[in-house]
Amino acid sequence: MTTRSSHTDDIDRRIIGATQGGLPLVREPYRAVAKDLGLDPEVVMARLQRMLERGVIRRIGVVPNHYALGVTANGMSVWDIPDDQVRSAGELVGALDFVSHCYHRPRRLPDWPYTLFAMVHGRDREEVERKVAEIAGLLGDKQSGHEVLYSTRILKKTGLRIAA
Amino acid sequence: MTDPSLDAVDRRIINALQGGFPVCERPFDAAAEELGIGEAELIARLDVLQDSRYLSRFGPMYNAERLGGDVTLAAMEVPRERYETVAETVNAFDEVAHNYARDHRFNMWFVVAAEQPERIAEVLCQIEIETGLQVLSLPKLEEFFIGLKVTV
Numbered sequence: 180m181t182t183r184s185s186h187t188d189d190i191d192r193r194i195i196g197a198t199q200g201g202l203p204l205v206r207e208p209y210r211a212v213a214k215d216l217g218l219d220p221e222v223v224m225a226r227l228q229r230m231l232e233r234g235v236i237r238r239i240g241v242v243p244n245h246y247a248l249g250v251t252a253n254g255m256s257v258w259d260i261p262d263d264q265v266r267s268a269g270e271l272v273g274a275l276d277f278v279s280h281c282y283h284r285p286r287r288l289p290d291w292p293y294t295l296f297a298m299v300h301g302r303d304r305e306e307v308e309r310k311v312a313e314i315a316g317l318l319g320d321k322q323s324g325h326e327v328l329y330s331t332r333i334l335k336k337t338g339l340r341i342a343a
Numbered sequence: 344m345t346d347p348s349l350d351a352v353d354r355r356i357i358n359a360l361q362g363g364f365p366v367c368e369r370p371f372d373a374a375a376e377e378l379g380i381g382e383a384e385l386i387a388r389l390d391v392l393q394d395s396r397y398l399s400r401f402g403p404m405y406n407a408e409r410l411g412g413d414v415t416l417a418a419m420e421v422p423r424e425r426y427e428t429v430a431e432t433v434n435a436f437d438e439v440a441h442n443y444a445r446d447h448r449f450n451m452w453f454v455v456a457a458e459q460p461e462r463i464a465e466v467l468c469q470i471e472i473e474t475g476l477q478v479l480s481l482p483k484l485e486e487f488f489i490g491l492k493v494t495v
Binding site for chain 2: 230
């Protein structure tokens with residue numbers, strides 16, 4: 180396999196392939212992964228640490244299932260914010276504890292004027308609306324329009340898959 | 344949040360372990376100590392939380408873009424009567440990772456990820472040809488810091 184990025188090599192990719200579905204729930208999970216791959220546990224741990232430092236791994240931990248936990252309303256709030264203010268707005272909004280993702284994306288006029296996307300989760304739409312109102316208050320006149328797009332159905336969900 | 348089948352320790356685990364799981368010989372031991380429980384108990388509880396689907400996964404969360412691939416978020420305005428057929432066409436591409444129905448004029452939103460960046464444009468173009476519908480591509484320009492989320 181050719182690796183396009185200078186950030187990861189074949190050993191990293193084998194480790195990614197072995198861990199993207201999760202870590203084994205055993206006392207020495209990295210040793211177990213290493214054994215499966217025929218690698219030294221020290222190598223596996225050093226590679227994981229390096230991928231964390233480089234942002235290839237966002238974090239290691241539990242991935243809660245929002246739906247099972249009763250957080251079933253998911254609103255994608257989108258905001259029309261001037262390009263030169265998106266960064267400061269994004270930093271404010273991304274820091275809110277009910278926002279799970281926050282991105283700057285390009286506007287596509289005339290169809291799509293929105294530049295800041297913030298995913299807001301709640302137990303129901305009323306809770307999401309309250310949180311969106313909180314964002315609106317925080318942004319003040321930085322934003323000149325927003326909408327909330329609720330998901331009504333998951334049509335496909337496979338997650339990240341890479342070839343090991 | 345008060346889910347009756349999660350006790351206080353489960354909630355502490357979910358709230359505290361959304362990141363920062365250590366990389367060391369006995370990481371559950373180190374994490375358990377922070378939580379004030381034993382290593383075996385933490386492993387057993389994570390097993391139950393995962394089996395009962397309160398957790399969708401436990402482990403590293405990888406960042407697709409940093410793996411050398413490319414990702415975009417795409418949106419389409421799909422006529423209601425063609426919705427299911429168009430969803431099938433879109434979902435048939437392996438590069439389409441998630442696809443959500445949303446209640447908006449743009450009513451279909453999907454993520455396209457590919458290891459070869461030029462493949463993204465090919466997939467979007469192919470979807471436009473097969474469906475005869477326009478696809479808006481909204482690639483991420485910047486991501487803002489996301490702390491630990493979902494408090495239970």
